[in-house]
Amino acid sequence: MTTKRPYSALIDQLKTAGLRPTRQRLALAKLLFEGGNRHFTAEQLHAEAMGAEVRVSLATVYNTLHQFNDAGLLREVVVEAGRSYFDTNMDDHHHFYMEGSGELQDVDCDEVVLTALPDAPEGMKVSRVDVIIRLNPAND
Amino acid sequence: MTTKRPYSALIDQLKTAGLRPTRQRLALAKLLFEGGNRHFTAEQLHAEAMGAEVRVSLATVYNTLHQFNDAGLLREVVVEAGRSYFDTNMDDHHHFYMEGSGELQDVDCDEVVLTALPDAPEGMKVSRVDVIIRLNPAND
DNA sequence: CAAACCGTTTAGAATAGTTCTAGAAAGAAT
DNA sequence: ATTCTTTCTAGAACTATTCTAAACGGTTTG
Structure with a gap:
Protein backbone atom coordinates (compact mmCIF):
# COMPACT_ATOMS: atom_id res chain seq x y z
CA MET A 1 0.00 0.00 0.00
CA THR A 2 1.06 3.59 -0.40
CA THR A 3 -0.77 5.07 2.57
CA LYS A 4 2.42 6.47 3.99
CA ARG A 5 2.48 9.36 1.55
CA PRO A 6 -1.18 9.68 0.77
CA TYR A 7 -1.22 12.77 -1.43
CA SER A 8 2.23 12.81 -2.93
CA ALA A 9 0.79 12.78 -6.44
CA LEU A 10 -1.44 15.75 -5.69
CA ILE A 11 1.40 17.57 -3.99
CA ASP A 12 3.58 17.08 -7.01
CA GLN A 13 0.85 18.32 -9.31
CA LEU A 14 0.47 21.46 -7.27
CA LYS A 15 4.19 22.06 -7.06
CA THR A 16 4.58 21.56 -10.78
CA ALA A 17 1.88 24.18 -11.28
CA GLY A 18 3.81 26.58 -9.08
CA LEU A 19 1.29 26.35 -6.26
CA ARG A 20 2.35 25.70 -2.71
CA PRO A 21 0.67 22.58 -1.41
CA THR A 22 -1.15 24.23 1.43
CA ARG A 23 -3.63 22.49 3.67
CA GLN A 24 -6.57 24.15 1.92
CA ARG A 25 -5.43 23.44 -1.60
CA LEU A 26 -4.70 19.84 -0.76
CA ALA A 27 -8.06 19.39 0.92
CA LEU A 28 -9.91 20.85 -2.05
CA ALA A 29 -7.82 18.87 -4.50
CA LYS A 30 -8.64 15.76 -2.58
CA LEU A 31 -12.35 16.48 -2.72
CA LEU A 32 -12.13 17.23 -6.42
CA PHE A 33 -9.83 14.62 -7.81
CA GLU A 34 -10.55 11.55 -5.75
CA GLY A 35 -13.47 9.76 -7.25
CA GLY A 36 -14.65 10.33 -10.80
CA ASN A 37 -15.07 13.48 -12.80
CA ARG A 38 -17.35 16.12 -11.44
CA HIS A 39 -19.28 19.25 -12.32
CA PHE A 40 -19.85 21.82 -9.62
CA THR A 41 -20.05 25.47 -8.74
CA ALA A 42 -17.83 27.29 -6.30
CA GLU A 43 -20.66 27.51 -3.79
CA GLN A 44 -21.30 23.79 -4.05
CA LEU A 45 -17.69 22.93 -3.44
CA HIS A 46 -17.57 25.31 -0.52
CA ALA A 47 -20.65 23.72 1.01
CA GLU A 48 -19.18 20.30 0.49
CA ALA A 49 -15.92 21.32 2.14
CA MET A 50 -17.77 22.78 5.12
CA GLY A 51 -19.82 19.62 5.37
CA ALA A 52 -16.66 17.55 5.47
CA GLU A 53 -13.82 18.11 7.87
CA VAL A 54 -12.44 20.93 5.76
CA ARG A 55 -12.63 24.55 6.88
CA VAL A 56 -12.00 26.93 3.97
CA SER A 57 -13.34 30.35 3.22
CA LEU A 58 -15.40 30.95 0.12
CA ALA A 59 -12.77 33.34 -1.17
CA THR A 60 -10.19 30.60 -0.98
CA VAL A 61 -12.46 28.26 -2.89
CA TYR A 62 -12.73 30.84 -5.67
CA ASN A 63 -9.01 31.53 -5.65
CA THR A 64 -8.18 27.86 -5.71
CA LEU A 65 -10.59 27.06 -8.51
CA HIS A 66 -9.11 29.80 -10.66
CA GLN A 67 -5.59 28.70 -9.87
CA PHE A 68 -6.46 25.09 -10.71
CA ASN A 69 -8.11 26.29 -13.89
CA ASP A 70 -5.03 28.26 -14.91
CA ALA A 71 -2.84 25.31 -14.02
CA GLY A 72 -4.88 23.00 -16.23
CA LEU A 73 -6.10 20.83 -13.39
CA LEU A 74 -9.73 21.59 -14.15
CA ARG A 75 -11.69 23.80 -16.49
CA GLU A 76 -14.44 26.33 -16.28
CA VAL A 77 -17.56 25.68 -18.32
CA VAL A 78 -19.83 28.58 -19.11
CA VAL A 79 -23.40 27.55 -19.75
CA GLU A 80 -25.45 30.03 -17.82
CA ALA A 81 -24.98 33.70 -17.18
CA GLY A 82 -24.49 34.45 -13.53
CA ARG A 83 -23.11 31.09 -12.47
CA SER A 84 -19.74 29.43 -13.06
CA TYR A 85 -19.43 25.70 -13.42
CA PHE A 86 -16.19 23.82 -13.12
CA ASP A 87 -15.36 20.43 -14.54
CA THR A 88 -12.60 18.11 -13.42
CA ASN A 89 -12.67 16.16 -16.66
CA MET A 90 -9.80 17.48 -18.71
CA MET B 1 -42.65 57.22 -48.75
CA THR B 2 -44.08 55.31 -45.86
CA THR B 3 -43.24 57.72 -43.07
CA LYS B 4 -46.86 57.88 -42.03
CA ARG B 5 -46.72 54.47 -40.33
CA PRO B 6 -43.05 54.16 -39.64
CA TYR B 7 -42.99 51.10 -37.41
CA SER B 8 -46.02 49.13 -38.46
CA ALA B 9 -43.91 46.04 -39.07
CA LEU B 10 -42.37 46.22 -35.61
CA ILE B 11 -45.76 46.90 -34.06
CA ASP B 12 -47.17 43.83 -35.72
CA GLN B 13 -44.25 41.72 -34.55
CA LEU B 14 -44.79 42.81 -30.98
CA LYS B 15 -48.52 42.26 -31.13
CA THR B 16 -48.05 38.83 -32.60
CA ALA B 17 -45.77 38.04 -29.68
CA GLY B 18 -48.46 39.17 -27.27
CA LEU B 19 -46.56 42.30 -26.27
CA ARG B 20 -48.22 45.68 -26.27
CA PRO B 21 -46.36 48.06 -28.55
CA THR B 22 -45.42 50.55 -25.89
CA ARG B 23 -43.21 53.55 -26.45
CA GLN B 24 -40.28 51.87 -24.73
CA ARG B 25 -40.54 48.55 -26.50
CA LEU B 26 -40.87 50.25 -29.85
CA ALA B 27 -37.90 52.48 -29.19
CA LEU B 28 -35.72 49.54 -28.16
CA ALA B 29 -36.95 47.43 -31.07
CA LYS B 30 -36.06 50.26 -33.39
CA LEU B 31 -32.56 50.51 -31.97
CA LEU B 32 -32.11 46.77 -32.21
CA PHE B 33 -33.63 45.81 -35.51
CA GLU B 34 -32.87 48.72 -37.75
CA GLY B 35 -29.46 48.23 -39.22
CA GLY B 36 -27.63 44.94 -39.29
CA ASN B 37 -27.34 42.21 -36.71
CA ARG B 38 -25.84 43.12 -33.40
CA HIS B 39 -24.30 41.72 -30.24
CA PHE B 40 -24.71 43.63 -27.02
CA THR B 41 -25.29 43.48 -23.29
CA ALA B 42 -28.25 44.96 -21.44
CA GLU B 43 -26.05 47.72 -20.05
CA GLN B 44 -24.77 48.62 -23.49
CA LEU B 45 -28.26 48.85 -24.92
CA HIS B 46 -29.35 50.94 -21.98
CA ALA B 47 -26.43 53.31 -22.47
CA GLU B 48 -27.21 53.55 -26.15
CA ALA B 49 -30.85 54.30 -25.46
CA MET B 50 -29.92 57.01 -22.97
CA GLY B 51 -27.50 58.47 -25.49
CA ALA B 52 -30.24 58.63 -28.07
CA GLU B 53 -33.57 60.32 -27.54
CA VAL B 54 -34.90 57.31 -25.66
CA ARG B 55 -35.52 57.39 -21.92
CA VAL B 56 -35.90 53.87 -20.49
CA SER B 57 -34.99 52.39 -17.16
CA LEU B 58 -32.46 49.60 -16.93
CA ALA B 59 -35.13 47.30 -15.51
CA THR B 60 -37.21 47.84 -18.61
CA VAL B 61 -34.26 47.05 -20.82
CA TYR B 62 -33.83 43.74 -19.00
CA ASN B 63 -37.56 43.00 -19.13
CA THR B 64 -37.74 43.84 -22.79
CA LEU B 65 -34.71 41.77 -23.72
CA HIS B 66 -36.13 38.74 -21.96
CA GLN B 67 -39.52 39.25 -23.55
CA PHE B 68 -37.94 39.59 -26.98
CA ASN B 69 -35.87 36.52 -26.29
CA ASP B 70 -38.94 34.52 -25.31
CA ALA B 71 -40.78 35.84 -28.34
CA GLY B 72 -37.99 34.69 -30.63
CA LEU B 73 -37.04 38.19 -31.74
CA LEU B 74 -33.51 37.82 -30.46
CA ARG B 75 -31.48 35.31 -28.52
CA GLU B 76 -29.27 35.22 -25.50
CA VAL B 77 -25.73 33.97 -25.95
CA VAL B 78 -23.80 32.80 -22.93
CA VAL B 79 -20.06 33.01 -23.36
CA GLU B 80 -18.86 34.49 -20.13
CA ALA B 81 -19.98 33.93 -16.58
CA GLY B 82 -21.48 37.02 -15.05
CA ARG B 83 -22.47 38.78 -18.24
CA SER B 84 -25.32 38.20 -20.67
CA TYR B 85 -24.94 38.90 -24.36
CA PHE B 86 -27.84 39.20 -26.76
CA ASP B 87 -27.79 38.66 -30.49
CA THR B 88 -30.34 39.93 -32.98
CA ASN B 89 -29.27 37.41 -35.60
CA MET B 90 -31.85 34.65 -35.45
C1' DC C 1 -65.12 60.85 -24.26
C1' DA C 2 -64.69 59.34 -19.48
C1' DA C 3 -63.88 55.75 -16.42
C1' DA C 4 -62.03 51.72 -15.26
C1' DC C 5 -58.94 48.02 -16.05
C1' DC C 6 -54.80 45.80 -16.22
C1' DG C 7 -50.34 45.39 -18.43
C1' DT C 8 -46.10 48.17 -18.26
C1' DT C 9 -42.63 51.27 -16.51
C1' DT C 10 -39.94 53.28 -12.98
C1' DA C 11 -36.53 54.29 -9.26
C1' DG C 12 -34.59 52.34 -5.92
C1' DA C 13 -33.95 48.43 -2.89
C1' DA C 14 -32.65 43.75 -2.82
C1' DT C 15 -30.22 39.76 -4.20
C1' DA C 16 -26.69 36.48 -6.08
C1' DG C 17 -22.36 35.49 -7.37
C1' DT C 18 -17.84 36.91 -7.34
C1' DT C 19 -13.83 39.77 -6.23
C1' DC C 20 -11.29 42.80 -3.24
C1' DT C 21 -8.96 44.22 1.10
C1' DA C 22 -6.17 44.38 5.02
C1' DG C 23 -4.59 41.90 8.56
C1' DA C 24 -3.50 37.19 10.43
C1' DA C 25 -1.54 32.70 9.61
C1' DA C 26 1.55 29.47 7.69
C1' DG C 27 4.99 27.52 4.35
C1' DA C 28 9.74 28.36 2.88
C1' DA C 29 14.26 30.37 3.21
C1' DT C 30 18.10 31.93 5.98
C1' DA D 1 14.46 30.52 15.38
C1' DT D 2 13.74 34.49 12.51
C1' DT D 3 12.56 36.52 8.61
C1' DC D 4 10.34 36.64 4.22
C1' DT D 5 6.63 35.87 1.25
C1' DT D 6 2.73 33.58 -0.09
C1' DT D 7 -1.69 32.30 1.21
C1' DC D 8 -5.87 32.49 3.96
C1' DT D 9 -9.68 34.74 6.12
C1' DA D 10 -13.86 37.49 7.28
C1' DG D 11 -16.17 40.82 5.80
C1' DA D 12 -16.80 44.73 2.77
C1' DA D 13 -17.33 45.95 -1.93
C1' DC D 14 -18.71 45.31 -6.44
C1' DT D 15 -21.32 43.86 -10.72
C1' DA D 16 -25.00 42.17 -13.06
C1' DT D 17 -29.56 41.20 -12.55
C1' DT D 18 -34.15 40.84 -10.42
C1' DC D 19 -37.67 42.44 -7.38
C1' DT D 20 -41.00 45.79 -5.43
C1' DA D 21 -44.54 48.94 -4.88
C1' DA D 22 -46.30 52.84 -6.77
C1' DA D 23 -47.21 55.59 -10.92
C1' DC D 24 -48.33 55.46 -15.69
C1' DG D 25 -50.42 54.54 -20.07
C1' DG D 26 -52.73 51.73 -23.58
C1' DT D 27 -57.03 49.67 -24.27
C1' DT D 28 -61.66 48.53 -23.67
C1' DT D 29 -66.21 49.56 -22.14
C1' DG D 30 -70.15 52.26 -21.19
Whole structure:
Protein backbone atom coordinates (compact mmCIF):
# COMPACT_ATOMS: atom_id res chain seq x y z
CA MET A 1 0.00 0.00 0.00
CA THR A 2 1.06 3.59 -0.40
CA THR A 3 -0.77 5.07 2.57
CA LYS A 4 2.42 6.47 3.99
CA ARG A 5 2.48 9.36 1.55
CA PRO A 6 -1.18 9.68 0.77
CA TYR A 7 -1.22 12.77 -1.43
CA SER A 8 2.23 12.81 -2.93
CA ALA A 9 0.79 12.78 -6.44
CA LEU A 10 -1.44 15.75 -5.69
CA ILE A 11 1.40 17.57 -3.99
CA ASP A 12 3.58 17.08 -7.01
CA GLN A 13 0.85 18.32 -9.31
CA LEU A 14 0.47 21.46 -7.27
CA LYS A 15 4.19 22.06 -7.06
CA THR A 16 4.58 21.56 -10.78
CA ALA A 17 1.88 24.18 -11.28
CA GLY A 18 3.81 26.58 -9.08
CA LEU A 19 1.29 26.35 -6.26
CA ARG A 20 2.35 25.70 -2.71
CA PRO A 21 0.67 22.58 -1.41
CA THR A 22 -1.15 24.23 1.43
CA ARG A 23 -3.63 22.49 3.67
CA GLN A 24 -6.57 24.15 1.92
CA ARG A 25 -5.43 23.44 -1.60
CA LEU A 26 -4.70 19.84 -0.76
CA ALA A 27 -8.06 19.39 0.92
CA LEU A 28 -9.91 20.85 -2.05
CA ALA A 29 -7.82 18.87 -4.50
CA LYS A 30 -8.64 15.76 -2.58
CA LEU A 31 -12.35 16.48 -2.72
CA LEU A 32 -12.13 17.23 -6.42
CA PHE A 33 -9.83 14.62 -7.81
CA GLU A 34 -10.55 11.55 -5.75
CA GLY A 35 -13.47 9.76 -7.25
CA GLY A 36 -14.65 10.33 -10.80
CA ASN A 37 -15.07 13.48 -12.80
CA ARG A 38 -17.35 16.12 -11.44
CA HIS A 39 -19.28 19.25 -12.32
CA PHE A 40 -19.85 21.82 -9.62
CA THR A 41 -20.05 25.47 -8.74
CA ALA A 42 -17.83 27.29 -6.30
CA GLU A 43 -20.66 27.51 -3.79
CA GLN A 44 -21.30 23.79 -4.05
CA LEU A 45 -17.69 22.93 -3.44
CA HIS A 46 -17.57 25.31 -0.52
CA ALA A 47 -20.65 23.72 1.01
CA GLU A 48 -19.18 20.30 0.49
CA ALA A 49 -15.92 21.32 2.14
CA MET A 50 -17.77 22.78 5.12
CA GLY A 51 -19.82 19.62 5.37
CA ALA A 52 -16.66 17.55 5.47
CA GLU A 53 -13.82 18.11 7.87
CA VAL A 54 -12.44 20.93 5.76
CA ARG A 55 -12.63 24.55 6.88
CA VAL A 56 -12.00 26.93 3.97
CA SER A 57 -13.34 30.35 3.22
CA LEU A 58 -15.40 30.95 0.12
CA ALA A 59 -12.77 33.34 -1.17
CA THR A 60 -10.19 30.60 -0.98
CA VAL A 61 -12.46 28.26 -2.89
CA TYR A 62 -12.73 30.84 -5.67
CA ASN A 63 -9.01 31.53 -5.65
CA THR A 64 -8.18 27.86 -5.71
CA LEU A 65 -10.59 27.06 -8.51
CA HIS A 66 -9.11 29.80 -10.66
CA GLN A 67 -5.59 28.70 -9.87
CA PHE A 68 -6.46 25.09 -10.71
CA ASN A 69 -8.11 26.29 -13.89
CA ASP A 70 -5.03 28.26 -14.91
CA ALA A 71 -2.84 25.31 -14.02
CA GLY A 72 -4.88 23.00 -16.23
CA LEU A 73 -6.10 20.83 -13.39
CA LEU A 74 -9.73 21.59 -14.15
CA ARG A 75 -11.69 23.80 -16.49
CA GLU A 76 -14.44 26.33 -16.28
CA VAL A 77 -17.56 25.68 -18.32
CA VAL A 78 -19.83 28.58 -19.11
CA VAL A 79 -23.40 27.55 -19.75
CA GLU A 80 -25.45 30.03 -17.82
CA ALA A 81 -24.98 33.70 -17.18
CA GLY A 82 -24.49 34.45 -13.53
CA ARG A 83 -23.11 31.09 -12.47
CA SER A 84 -19.74 29.43 -13.06
CA TYR A 85 -19.43 25.70 -13.42
CA PHE A 86 -16.19 23.82 -13.12
CA ASP A 87 -15.36 20.43 -14.54
CA THR A 88 -12.60 18.11 -13.42
CA ASN A 89 -12.67 16.16 -16.66
CA MET A 90 -9.80 17.48 -18.71
CA ASP A 91 -10.25 15.12 -21.65
CA ASP A 92 -11.46 16.66 -24.88
CA HIS A 93 -15.22 16.59 -24.53
CA HIS A 94 -18.42 18.59 -24.69
CA HIS A 95 -21.58 19.00 -22.63
CA PHE A 96 -25.24 18.39 -22.31
CA TYR A 97 -26.90 21.10 -20.28
CA MET A 98 -30.34 20.53 -18.75
CA GLU A 99 -31.90 23.95 -18.83
CA GLY A 100 -34.45 23.10 -16.18
CA SER A 101 -32.30 21.61 -13.48
CA GLY A 102 -29.04 23.32 -14.32
CA GLU A 103 -27.33 19.96 -14.52
CA LEU A 104 -24.31 19.32 -16.72
CA GLN A 105 -23.36 16.02 -18.32
CA ASP A 106 -20.27 15.12 -20.29
CA VAL A 107 -20.46 14.19 -23.93
CA ASP A 108 -17.50 12.25 -25.17
CA CYS A 109 -15.64 14.04 -27.94
CA ASP A 110 -16.17 11.21 -30.41
CA GLU A 111 -19.92 11.66 -30.14
CA VAL A 112 -19.70 15.16 -31.54
CA VAL A 113 -17.86 15.36 -34.82
CA LEU A 114 -16.95 18.76 -36.12
CA THR A 115 -15.91 18.26 -39.73
CA ALA A 116 -15.48 21.89 -40.54
CA LEU A 117 -14.29 24.87 -38.57
CA PRO A 118 -13.73 28.35 -39.92
CA ASP A 119 -10.28 29.88 -39.87
CA ALA A 120 -9.65 32.14 -36.93
CA PRO A 121 -9.65 35.82 -37.87
CA GLU A 122 -6.27 37.46 -38.62
CA GLY A 123 -3.97 37.54 -35.63
CA MET A 124 -6.15 35.22 -33.57
CA LYS A 125 -5.81 31.61 -32.67
CA VAL A 126 -8.43 29.18 -31.43
CA SER A 127 -7.98 28.42 -27.76
CA ARG A 128 -10.94 26.10 -27.43
CA VAL A 129 -14.14 25.04 -29.10
CA ASP A 130 -17.06 24.49 -26.77
CA VAL A 131 -20.13 22.60 -27.88
CA ILE A 132 -23.09 22.88 -25.56
CA ILE A 133 -26.15 20.80 -26.28
CA ARG A 134 -29.03 22.41 -24.43
CA LEU A 135 -31.78 20.08 -23.34
CA ASN A 136 -35.37 20.46 -22.24
CA PRO A 137 -37.77 17.88 -20.93
CA ALA A 138 -39.51 16.23 -23.87
CA ASN A 139 -43.28 16.28 -23.55
CA ASP A 140 -44.31 13.49 -25.91
CA MET B 1 -42.65 57.22 -48.75
CA THR B 2 -44.08 55.31 -45.86
CA THR B 3 -43.24 57.72 -43.07
CA LYS B 4 -46.86 57.88 -42.03
CA ARG B 5 -46.72 54.47 -40.33
CA PRO B 6 -43.05 54.16 -39.64
CA TYR B 7 -42.99 51.10 -37.41
CA SER B 8 -46.02 49.13 -38.46
CA ALA B 9 -43.91 46.04 -39.07
CA LEU B 10 -42.37 46.22 -35.61
CA ILE B 11 -45.76 46.90 -34.06
CA ASP B 12 -47.17 43.83 -35.72
CA GLN B 13 -44.25 41.72 -34.55
CA LEU B 14 -44.79 42.81 -30.98
CA LYS B 15 -48.52 42.26 -31.13
CA THR B 16 -48.05 38.83 -32.60
CA ALA B 17 -45.77 38.04 -29.68
CA GLY B 18 -48.46 39.17 -27.27
CA LEU B 19 -46.56 42.30 -26.27
CA ARG B 20 -48.22 45.68 -26.27
CA PRO B 21 -46.36 48.06 -28.55
CA THR B 22 -45.42 50.55 -25.89
CA ARG B 23 -43.21 53.55 -26.45
CA GLN B 24 -40.28 51.87 -24.73
CA ARG B 25 -40.54 48.55 -26.50
CA LEU B 26 -40.87 50.25 -29.85
CA ALA B 27 -37.90 52.48 -29.19
CA LEU B 28 -35.72 49.54 -28.16
CA ALA B 29 -36.95 47.43 -31.07
CA LYS B 30 -36.06 50.26 -33.39
CA LEU B 31 -32.56 50.51 -31.97
CA LEU B 32 -32.11 46.77 -32.21
CA PHE B 33 -33.63 45.81 -35.51
CA GLU B 34 -32.87 48.72 -37.75
CA GLY B 35 -29.46 48.23 -39.22
CA GLY B 36 -27.63 44.94 -39.29
CA ASN B 37 -27.34 42.21 -36.71
CA ARG B 38 -25.84 43.12 -33.40
CA HIS B 39 -24.30 41.72 -30.24
CA PHE B 40 -24.71 43.63 -27.02
CA THR B 41 -25.29 43.48 -23.29
CA ALA B 42 -28.25 44.96 -21.44
CA GLU B 43 -26.05 47.72 -20.05
CA GLN B 44 -24.77 48.62 -23.49
CA LEU B 45 -28.26 48.85 -24.92
CA HIS B 46 -29.35 50.94 -21.98
CA ALA B 47 -26.43 53.31 -22.47
CA GLU B 48 -27.21 53.55 -26.15
CA ALA B 49 -30.85 54.30 -25.46
CA MET B 50 -29.92 57.01 -22.97
CA GLY B 51 -27.50 58.47 -25.49
CA ALA B 52 -30.24 58.63 -28.07
CA GLU B 53 -33.57 60.32 -27.54
CA VAL B 54 -34.90 57.31 -25.66
CA ARG B 55 -35.52 57.39 -21.92
CA VAL B 56 -35.90 53.87 -20.49
CA SER B 57 -34.99 52.39 -17.16
CA LEU B 58 -32.46 49.60 -16.93
CA ALA B 59 -35.13 47.30 -15.51
CA THR B 60 -37.21 47.84 -18.61
CA VAL B 61 -34.26 47.05 -20.82
CA TYR B 62 -33.83 43.74 -19.00
CA ASN B 63 -37.56 43.00 -19.13
CA THR B 64 -37.74 43.84 -22.79
CA LEU B 65 -34.71 41.77 -23.72
CA HIS B 66 -36.13 38.74 -21.96
CA GLN B 67 -39.52 39.25 -23.55
CA PHE B 68 -37.94 39.59 -26.98
CA ASN B 69 -35.87 36.52 -26.29
CA ASP B 70 -38.94 34.52 -25.31
CA ALA B 71 -40.78 35.84 -28.34
CA GLY B 72 -37.99 34.69 -30.63
CA LEU B 73 -37.04 38.19 -31.74
CA LEU B 74 -33.51 37.82 -30.46
CA ARG B 75 -31.48 35.31 -28.52
CA GLU B 76 -29.27 35.22 -25.50
CA VAL B 77 -25.73 33.97 -25.95
CA VAL B 78 -23.80 32.80 -22.93
CA VAL B 79 -20.06 33.01 -23.36
CA GLU B 80 -18.86 34.49 -20.13
CA ALA B 81 -19.98 33.93 -16.58
CA GLY B 82 -21.48 37.02 -15.05
CA ARG B 83 -22.47 38.78 -18.24
CA SER B 84 -25.32 38.20 -20.67
CA TYR B 85 -24.94 38.90 -24.36
CA PHE B 86 -27.84 39.20 -26.76
CA ASP B 87 -27.79 38.66 -30.49
CA THR B 88 -30.34 39.93 -32.98
CA ASN B 89 -29.27 37.41 -35.60
CA MET B 90 -31.85 34.65 -35.45
CA ASP B 91 -30.44 32.59 -38.31
CA ASP B 92 -28.84 29.30 -37.39
CA HIS B 93 -25.27 30.23 -36.59
CA HIS B 94 -22.45 30.03 -34.07
CA HIS B 95 -19.90 32.36 -32.53
CA PHE B 96 -16.33 33.42 -32.27
CA TYR B 97 -15.58 34.85 -28.86
CA MET B 98 -12.48 37.02 -28.32
CA GLU B 99 -11.52 36.22 -24.78
CA GLY B 100 -9.46 39.36 -24.38
CA SER B 101 -11.86 42.00 -25.58
CA GLY B 102 -15.11 40.21 -24.84
CA GLU B 103 -16.19 40.69 -28.43
CA LEU B 104 -18.54 38.32 -30.21
CA GLN B 105 -18.61 37.56 -33.91
CA ASP B 106 -21.04 35.46 -35.90
CA VAL B 107 -19.94 32.30 -37.63
CA ASP B 108 -22.24 31.20 -40.38
CA CYS B 109 -23.74 27.78 -39.77
CA ASP B 110 -22.26 26.32 -42.96
CA GLU B 111 -18.78 27.02 -41.66
CA VAL B 112 -19.27 24.70 -38.73
CA VAL B 113 -20.39 21.24 -39.72
CA LEU B 114 -21.53 18.91 -37.01
CA THR B 115 -21.68 15.49 -38.57
CA ALA B 116 -22.53 13.62 -35.42
CA LEU B 117 -24.54 14.47 -32.38
CA PRO B 118 -25.36 12.16 -29.52
CA ASP B 119 -28.94 11.23 -28.78
CA ALA B 120 -30.52 13.27 -26.06
CA PRO B 121 -30.91 11.37 -22.80
CA GLU B 122 -34.25 9.66 -22.12
CA GLY B 123 -37.11 12.12 -21.78
CA MET B 124 -35.09 15.06 -23.03
CA LYS B 125 -35.02 16.87 -26.31
CA VAL B 126 -32.37 19.12 -27.77
CA SER B 127 -33.44 22.74 -27.68
CA ARG B 128 -30.28 24.19 -29.18
CA VAL B 129 -26.68 23.38 -29.93
CA ASP B 130 -24.26 26.21 -29.29
CA VAL B 131 -20.77 26.15 -30.69
CA ILE B 132 -18.44 28.75 -29.24
CA ILE B 133 -15.01 29.13 -30.76
CA ARG B 134 -12.87 30.89 -28.20
CA LEU B 135 -10.06 33.01 -29.57
CA ASN B 136 -6.90 34.52 -28.20
CA PRO B 137 -4.43 36.86 -29.83
CA ALA B 138 -1.88 34.79 -31.75
CA ASN B 139 1.69 35.63 -30.84
CA ASP B 140 3.61 34.33 -33.83
C1' DC C 1 -65.12 60.85 -24.26
C1' DA C 2 -64.69 59.34 -19.48
C1' DA C 3 -63.88 55.75 -16.42
C1' DA C 4 -62.03 51.72 -15.26
C1' DC C 5 -58.94 48.02 -16.05
C1' DC C 6 -54.80 45.80 -16.22
C1' DG C 7 -50.34 45.39 -18.43
C1' DT C 8 -46.10 48.17 -18.26
C1' DT C 9 -42.63 51.27 -16.51
C1' DT C 10 -39.94 53.28 -12.98
C1' DA C 11 -36.53 54.29 -9.26
C1' DG C 12 -34.59 52.34 -5.92
C1' DA C 13 -33.95 48.43 -2.89
C1' DA C 14 -32.65 43.75 -2.82
C1' DT C 15 -30.22 39.76 -4.20
C1' DA C 16 -26.69 36.48 -6.08
C1' DG C 17 -22.36 35.49 -7.37
C1' DT C 18 -17.84 36.91 -7.34
C1' DT C 19 -13.83 39.77 -6.23
C1' DC C 20 -11.29 42.80 -3.24
C1' DT C 21 -8.96 44.22 1.10
C1' DA C 22 -6.17 44.38 5.02
C1' DG C 23 -4.59 41.90 8.56
C1' DA C 24 -3.50 37.19 10.43
C1' DA C 25 -1.54 32.70 9.61
C1' DA C 26 1.55 29.47 7.69
C1' DG C 27 4.99 27.52 4.35
C1' DA C 28 9.74 28.36 2.88
C1' DA C 29 14.26 30.37 3.21
C1' DT C 30 18.10 31.93 5.98
C1' DA D 1 14.46 30.52 15.38
C1' DT D 2 13.74 34.49 12.51
C1' DT D 3 12.56 36.52 8.61
C1' DC D 4 10.34 36.64 4.22
C1' DT D 5 6.63 35.87 1.25
C1' DT D 6 2.73 33.58 -0.09
C1' DT D 7 -1.69 32.30 1.21
C1' DC D 8 -5.87 32.49 3.96
C1' DT D 9 -9.68 34.74 6.12
C1' DA D 10 -13.86 37.49 7.28
C1' DG D 11 -16.17 40.82 5.80
C1' DA D 12 -16.80 44.73 2.77
C1' DA D 13 -17.33 45.95 -1.93
C1' DC D 14 -18.71 45.31 -6.44
C1' DT D 15 -21.32 43.86 -10.72
C1' DA D 16 -25.00 42.17 -13.06
C1' DT D 17 -29.56 41.20 -12.55
C1' DT D 18 -34.15 40.84 -10.42
C1' DC D 19 -37.67 42.44 -7.38
C1' DT D 20 -41.00 45.79 -5.43
C1' DA D 21 -44.54 48.94 -4.88
C1' DA D 22 -46.30 52.84 -6.77
C1' DA D 23 -47.21 55.59 -10.92
C1' DC D 24 -48.33 55.46 -15.69
C1' DG D 25 -50.42 54.54 -20.07
C1' DG D 26 -52.73 51.73 -23.58
C1' DT D 27 -57.03 49.67 -24.27
C1' DT D 28 -61.66 48.53 -23.67
C1' DT D 29 -66.21 49.56 -22.14
C1' DG D 30 -70.15 52.26 -21.19
